[in-house]
Amino acid sequence: MDKPRMIEHIGHAVDYTVFDVKWIPCSAKFAVLGSKPKGTGVLEIYELNETKVDLVKSIEKKSSFKCGTFGASSLRNRFMAIGDFDGRLQILDLERPEIPIFNTKAHNGIVNAIDGIGGTQINCGAPEIVTGGKDGSVKVWDPRQNDEPVVDISPPESSSSRDCWAVTFGDSHNNSDRVIAAGYDNGDLKLVDLRKLAVRWEKTEKNGVCSIQFDRKDIPMNKMVVTTLEGGLHVYDMRTQHPEKGFASVSEKNAGRSVGSNGVISGPKATVWAVKHLPQNRDIFVTCGGTGSLRLWNYEYPGKRKLKDSDEKEYGVAGSIYLLNSTAISTQPAHCFDWNTDKMGLGVVGAFDQTVRVLVTTKLNLY
């Protein structure tokens, strides 16, 4: 009973399919991105008001919104970068959302994933947005340069391209170093060094990669969590890269399955849709499962993170992960989640049952 519990605080039903939820920095508000049945994109801003949420603003655009981020915006500005089903990347000023301050055709097809960096942190590089699209390309954008991406990582035109499902930034601990991790529907995982503009590491997971996140973006790479279809959860130790073995990892196969009433894991292997690290503690993260379950994990480091092999080359040692809490919040998949950076344990989750839920997590301060 000393373990943390995730408790649903507020449930709010909406009349559109929720695709992404994000807390607005430095506020008690969150933005919900979604798609109306008629195919238009919707952005709604809600504010917490004790036992309920108040709708502050609602914006509708012509194309369904798939994903969004505040990562490249400063805390005050609240410019939200949004990718939509038409492959457009636009940056909206939430105070004046009518005209996007940045608008470009980023991808052919849906923008599956987006991540931003450099807005809030000082001395960790330029503000940049990375998008991964259905066309299989990964593009890096600078809000100061409207027309073309600053980096374009596209598959060669001839080959049949894969669908890029997940992108994220990491290793941005100074002005020059930065990496992108990209996951594809075939299970490919690529680590691209933006400084060298070269692939640093590649791996293929068994299933399509749904979500990737570094435990922190603005530190030298420490840990990276990758979730896949069919319930795969992999935590990589990113401190030490062996020239052949790459990075060490620990895996959990049943992360997507729901836990039955008496604690027995049952049901089909469900997708792990999303992974989010707790902003206040980088070793705790939550995964959203295809059965509507949320799981809270704790990563524990091994005694020694580095060892040397027979050739005197260092290789990393993975730690282990422990389940802290598991909660089923919906019968439909919960696929998007966001931790509030200001209030520990406060989260918002979106599920395919057209409901956004505000969660409170207790006893996180024990870890």
Place this chain on the structure above:
Amino acid sequence: MNPVEQIKLQQQIKESSEDLQFQMKELYNWEKRMKEKEKKAKENPEDADQKMPPIRSQVDHESLKLLKENTKQSHWKSKADQFKIQGNEHMKSGDFEKATLSYTKAIELYDKEPIYYSNRSLCHIKLQKFNEAVSDCDKALKLDGKYVKAFYRRMLANEGLGFTRLALEDCLKVLEIDPKNTEALNCCQRLKNVSNETTHESEKLSKENIKENDVKTNADHFKNQGNDFLKSGNYEKAASLYSEAIKLYNKDPFYFTNRSLCFIKLEKFDEAISDCDKAIELDDKCVKAYYRRMQANECLGLAKRALEDCQKVIEIDPKNSEAKASFQRINQRIKRYDKSKVLTPIQSTEDFFTPSFTKPSDTLIKVDPIDKPAHLRSKKPLKRVDINEFIEAKTTANYSNIQVSDEIIDYLFNTGECGSFVKEEPPKKPKLDNDKIKVETPSASKSPSSNSNSVTNSKSLLETHQLSNATSTTYRLPEMPPKSTAEFHANWKDLSLENKFKYLKSIAPNKLTSILGAGFESDHLSDILKILSTFYVEENLEPQNILGELCKHNEISILVMFMDELDKNDAISKQIGQIFLRE
């Protein structure tokens, strides 16, 4: 489920619900705070943008451009290199015309390679087109400021054109960059020789002479005026006019010699000599300058210098009758001087008037006064050092015999100004030389001792004196113990420590107090204590009797207080001190 577990479970449920309530309260508070913050933030719009790192793509584009340019250039360069190789082959075969053409083509394709230019310049040199060679070298050096070959070739071209100085400059450059270049070293030597002959004489003379001549005519004008004044006897005016002339043109010795004449007439001999020096500097065969300097020196009484100058004049101009005459005259004067040569005052004082202090012996250490600022001085307490006076017994001279002449007395009193002093020899000198005059130190002279044949007396305590044989006998131990206080004290002070001990032993202990009497002083006490501590202990005599006797003395309590550190430290004297203190 047993009741205990039930209660536990209920407790847990209660606790968790309480926890949740608390969490909710906190959440609501947080909500309020955040809303307030937001409001404030809205009122204060964001500050100016922070300095952002550059856009990645733009940086990349720039580097890409550079890369592209480099590749382009390298492309052209490779083509140009082919022409260069062609040219080199032509050079080897001695076809310089063709070689020039292929180098030119190479330069057309790629004009940033100094080697092409310098190679072409070599062709030009071989074809005797020195001007083109120089311009090519210049271009090569613009591209590479330390290209040795280009300097070397420019040097060759300049030499070919006859610009020795420019060639020399280039040569020095080559040596600066490559100091071991033997070819350049040889060239440097050659060029220097040539340039010494040509440049100095031709260039300098041609340029500077024109200027100088103009100035000189002006100066000559002043000189002529000065000459006129000189004739009329107005020497001051003449001197000032010559000065004007010198200001304008300071390389004519005649101006200086003329002015020196004026100075001699005005009796400013020092200035005259310095003018003559300058004139001789300008022209070391200027007879007039030497002659005038001779005059000036003679007037100053510096006969030897005058003679030297005179000799110089005769050397240069052997027929100068005036100079011969003055040579005679000066020589005579010098001879006269030699005859009447008198001791210089310094010599005389050394001979006669050395103070008759004791000569420092080897055992003595000279202690200089130390002058240190207060903060550098030692913090240790001052240490007492015994100072013993040594006065060597000297045979005294008979002062009454000395007859010091008035001249010597004058000498003594006029030593400050006796530089040019000329004096007759004092008549009594030989006697003074034989006998040393003694000036006794005050302490010694004050104490005419009772013994008629001795001047020395000693107050030293521990030291063994090296007294002359004659004097040492006087301090023999008195044969009888003293009968009165006066007798004791008279004998005591002149005795050595050992003798004092014997003297003390001879005195009956019960009479000691009365004999010491009122003259008993701390010196005596410390002497007695020392004797007790050294001799009595050695001979196993008991000092108690004497100590007991000393304690009976009236003054003892006061004298004990005056006992110094040295005495107190002595082990036995400590005991004695304790005995005294008990009393």
